[in-house]
Amino acid sequence: METYLEENFGGVKAKNSSEEALRRWRKLCSVVKNPKRRFRFTANLDKRGEAQAIKHANHEKLRVAVLVSKAALQFIHGLSLRSEYVVPEEVKAAGFQVCADELGSIVEGHDSKKLITHGGVTGIADKLATSPTDGLSTDEERIKCRQDIYGVNKFTESEVRSFWVFVWEALQDTTLIILAACAFVSLVVGIAMEGWPKGAHDGLGIVASILLVVFVTATSDYRQSLQFKDLDKEKKKIQVQVTRNGFRQRLSIYDLLPGDVVHLAIGDQVPADGLFISGFSLLINESSLTGESEPAVVNEDNPFLLSGTKVQDGSCKMMVTTVGMRTQWGKLMATLSEGGDDETPLQVKLNGVATIIGKIGLFFAVITFIVLSQVLISKKYHEGLLLSWSADHALEMLEHFAIAVTIVVVAVPEGLPLAVTLSLAFAMKKMMNDKALVRNLAACETMGSATTICSDKTGTLTTNHMTVVKACICGNIKEVNNPKSASNLCSELPEIAVKTLMESVFNNTGGEVVINEEGTYQILGTPTETALLEFALSLGGDFKAKRNEAKIVKMEPFNSTKKRMSVILELPGGRCRAHCKGASEIVLAACDKYIDETGGVVPLDKTTADKLNGIIESFANEALRTLCLAYMEMEEGFSVEEQIPLQGYTCIGIVGIKDPVRPGVRESVAICRSAGIMVRMVTGDNINTAKAIARECGILTEDGLAIEGPEFREKNLEELLELVPKIQVMARSSPLDKHTLVKHLRTTFNQVVAVTGDGTNDAPALHEADIGLAMGIAGTEVRIFNHLKNQNRKFCSLQSQLK
Ligand SMILES: Nc1ncnc2c1ncn2[C@@H]1O[C@H](COP(=O)(O)OP(=O)(O)OP(=O)(O)O)[C@@H](O)[C@H]1O
Numbered sequence: 001m002e003t004y005l006e007e008n009f010g011g012v013k014a015k016n017s018s019e020e021a022l023r024r025w026r027k028l029c030s031v032v033k034n035p036k037r038r039f040r041f042t043a044n045l046d047k048r049g050e051a052q053a054i055k056h057a058n059h060e061k062l063r064v065a066v067l068v069s070k071a072a073l074q075f076i077h078g079l080s081l082r083s084e085y086v087v088p089e090e091v092k093a094a095g096f097q098v099c100a101d102e103l104g105s106i107v108e109g110h111d112s113k114k115l116i117t118h119g120g121v122t123g124i125a126d127k128l129a130t131s132p133t134d135g136l137s138t139d140e141e142r143i144k145c146r147q148d149i150y151g152v153n154k155f156t157e158s159e160v161r162s163f164w165v166f167v168w169e170a171l172q173d174t175t176l177i178i179l180a181a182c183a184f185v186s187l188v189v190g191i192a193m194e195g196w197p198k199g200a201h202d203g204l205g206i207v208a209s210i211l212l213v214v215f216v217t218a219t220s221d222y223r224q225s226l227q228f229k230d231l232d233k234e235k236k237k238i239q240v241q242v243t244r245n246g247f248r249q250r251l252s253i254y255d256l257l258p259g260d261v262v263h264l265a266i267g268d269q270v271p272a273d274g275l276f277i278s279g280f281s282l283l284i285n286e287s288s289l290t291g292e293s294e295p296a297v298v299n300e301d302n303p304f305l306l307s308g309t310k311v312q313d314g315s316c317k318m319m320v321t322t323v324g325m326r327t328q329w330g331k332l333m334a335t336l337s338e339g340g341d342d343e344t345p346l347q348v349k350l351n352g353v354a355t356i357i358g359k360i361g362l363f364f365a366v367i368t369f370i371v372l373s374q375v376l377i378s379k380k381y382h383e384g385l386l387l388s389w390s391a392d393h394a395l396e397m398l399e400h401f402a403i404a405v406t407i408v409v410v411a412v413p414e415g416l417p418l419a420v421t422l423s424l425a426f427a428m429k430k431m432m433n434d435k436a437l438v439r440n441l442a443a444c445e446t447m448g449s450a451t452t453i454c455s456d457k458t459g460t461l462t463t464n465h466m467t468v469v470k471a472c473i474c475g476n477i478k479e480v481n482n483p484k485s486a487s488n489l490c491s492e493l494p495e496i497a498v499k500t501l502m503e504s505v506f507n508n509t510g511g512e513v514v515i516n517e518e519g520t521y522q523i524l525g526t527p528t529e530t531a532l533l534e535f536a537l538s539l540g541g542d543f544k545a546k547r548n549e550a551k552i553v554k555m556e557p558f559n560s561t562k563k564r565m566s567v568i569l570e571l572p573g574g575r576c577r578a579h580c581k582g583a584s585e586i587v588l589a590a591c592d593k594y595i596d597e598t599g600g601v602v603p604l605d606k607t608t609a610d611k612l613n614g615i616i617e618s619f620a621n622e623a624l625r626t627l628c629l630a631y632m633e634m635e636e637g638f639s640v641e642e643q644i645p646l647q648g649y650t651c652i653g654i655v656g657i658k659d660p661v662r663p664g665v666r667e668s669v670a671i672c673r674s675a676g677i678m679v680r681m682v683t684g685d686n687i688n689t690a691k692a693i694a695r696e697c698g699i700l701t702e703d704g705l706a707i708e709g710p711e712f713r714e715k716n717l718e719e720l721l722e723l724v725p726k727i728q729v730m731a732r733s734s735p736l737d738k739h740t741l742v743k744h745l746r747t748t749f750n751q752v753v754a755v756t757g758d759g760t761n762d763a764p765a766l767h768e769a770d771i772g773l774a775m776g777i778a779g780t781e782v783r784i785f786n787h788l789k790n791q792n793r794k795f796c797s798l799q800s801q802l803k
């Protein structure tokens with residue numbers, strides 16, 4: 001049986017199975033009693049094909065639209081523009097100047113020509129009665145009115161099916177239908193022969209058993225469907241940062257409306273169709289929508305953002321124009337929502353078992369029928385009455401037949417595969433309560449067999465609540481973990497150094513300090529950014545004032561490959577200054593000057609460089625994440641087309657950021673190890689920081705290996721064979737390094753690999769892994785100034801699942 005299963009049902013993998021394998025096992029379940037039930041919750045391959053076709057068509061459509069709109073643009077240059085668009089009455093009455101269909105055709109069709117006739121992005125903002133800076137007004141009546149005109153950002157979901165639908169579905173079982181036919185004949189013949197009620201006994205008996213089977217099945221199916229509904233809802237709860245009434249806040253994507261101003265950063269999914277307002281180095285991955293893997297550059301010239309695509313690099317502010325089912329994504333989701341999840345290997349195997357048992361059941365049913373009938377037939381044969389049948393005898397035969405069919409009904413364990421689905425869904429729900437989002441049922445199943453965990457550091461092993469605790473500015477190392485020491489530091493430093501530091505932190509950041517409606521400070525941004533901003537605020541800095549002093553001309557947002565971010569500022573008087581911050585040894589290597597104790601800028605000689613590197617190492621050995629801040633005067637000015645320089649900076653200082661290890665992680669790692677699961681840490685942080693934390697968690701042992709990404713990249717296959725099993729810590733890794741490591745572990749070493757990560761820089765590795773666990777919410781967090789947020793003990797939750 002084992003080999004039979006393996007041969008015929010074994011081709012399905014937990015991830016990325018071939019379509020052929022998926023189709024094959026479906027075909028093999030040929031004694032399917034009730035296909036609708038048996039294949040419920042498994043992927044609908046035809047629907048999937050349809051979705052693929054839509055993607056393909058989208059791709060074509062977009063390509064053509066872009067070409068046409070380019071040609072049209074060339075054509076209309078010089079022509080006077082005349083808008084022939086007429087605003088529908090009801091839209092006008094509601095106070096808007098553009099209707100949903102027109103907006104849809106502009107953005108979806110990438111129609112720059114139409115956009116120009118409407119006055120560009122600002123024109124559209126006016127017509128939508130919104131402001132690109134302050135966003136929508138939160139007046140409830142206006143919001144309601146907007147909803148009525150433009151719809152809401154929700155996708156039609158397959159509606160909750162009522163209990164009776166499940167009853168109807170349960171009735172569509174071939175064997176049950178045969179039984180029902182038997183019952184009918186038995187009733188008719190019985191009543192005709194023996195009259196009511198005596199002759200109806202047998203028939204009613206069969207009917208009762210059918211009803212029993214049907215209701216039990218339908219009830220359990222109905223309850224399952226409710227479970228799944230809950231799960232689905234949970235999965236789709238996503239929040240984005242939106243400016244409304246001038247205040248930046250978090251809002252569920254379901255509440256987005258046309259006119260909303262949304263802030264997007266690397267890793268975010270575009271929540272609705274819209275237009276680019278402002279932003280830097282924005283690269284959009286449209287593959288989920290079009291299948292195209294080359295990312296698209298989005299900027300003022302190509303301002304169209306489509307729902308469902310992903311921010312691959314950079315950051316931006318966008319204005320929502322089209323929501324919900326009006327977007328291509330909405331349409332795609334509608335198709336896919338019926339497509340179902342991929343089946344898991346266990347599900348498939350159990351379907352195989354059910355099929356085998358079904359066949360055996362059928363065999364015995366036939367034998368039972370033959371044995372039972374044989375008595376009657378042989379009796380008739382001896383009496384020579386084989387060809388003349390009385391109704392009585394026919395009824396007897398029918399009864400025998402019904403018994404045989406009943407055996408099939410009872411014998412085939414159709415509920416078996418479904419029960420697995422249910423228990424996996426239950427596990428999924430439990431993990432969700434632990435703040436781990438599992439998107440695929442198969443993952444829950446594979447998780448039990450994991451042999452290696454590649455964990456990222458921030459947020460999984462550590463709390464992801466970062467604070468600057470040490471700083472080295474002008475050569476002075478200071479503890480700054482309380483406000484008093486921070487203000488002390490401030491008074492000890494030369495004024496120019498503090499000024500430059502503030503300018504750097506407040507301008508060269510992906511985060512923001514906003515005052516919310518209650519009047520308290522709120523710091524928005526990734527944990528690293530918030531820590532820095534908090535530090536600068538505690539030194540007495542004023543975010544708004546600093547921001548107004550200079551203008552940001554260009555920004556290259558942070559990403560994990562470069563491990564630094566930079567901006568160019570235009571200062572009053574027209575001078576330009578560059579600021580750069582990032583992984584400290586990388587940024588320090590780009591410096592050739594530094595600010596000394598007196599505030600003077602002096603060349604960075606070898607001894608000072610060594611001293612600074614020593615400081616970085618000492619911070620890192622205390623498990624601190626270190627960042628180096630630097631600036632450069634741009635003597636020759638700067639034009640926007642240029643790249644921000646990589647070399648020639650002046651070092652302002654180095655900060656050490658503490659991110660405490662989650663309580664209980666050490667124990668969890670120990671449990672994993674005793675269960676034979678190897679835990680490795682793969683991080684983008686400094687090697688010494690990584691090692692210190694890995695030791696603290698018990699991941700790095702005496703004989704273990706810690707390696708840096710750049711070194712790992714250089715190794716050839718032979719060396720890797722030797723190295724990979726020993727790697728316990730990989731530091732300064734790029735997203736690609738993580739991917740390579742996981743791939744080697746899986747293919748060369750046949751490990752079942754679980755990867756935890758945050759879905760932005762870890763996305764490739766998560767995708768490659770047998771089990772990808774996207775832990776919690778990546779990227780941005782909101783922090784009330786000086787207010788700690790307690791999060792869940794994530795690694796512990798993972799470990800409890802692996803047990
Ligand atoms: N916003 C930022 N601006 C500049 N540099 C940053 C920023 N955030 C992080 N860094 C630097 O980049 C390094 C982290 O890079 P990366 O984001 O690739 O790490 P990671 O893989 O997410 O790490 P982890 O495994 O801890 O999650 C940090 O050590 C820090 O020096």
Ligand SMILES: [Ca+2]
Nearest residue numbers: 456458758761
């Ligand atoms: Ca990460």
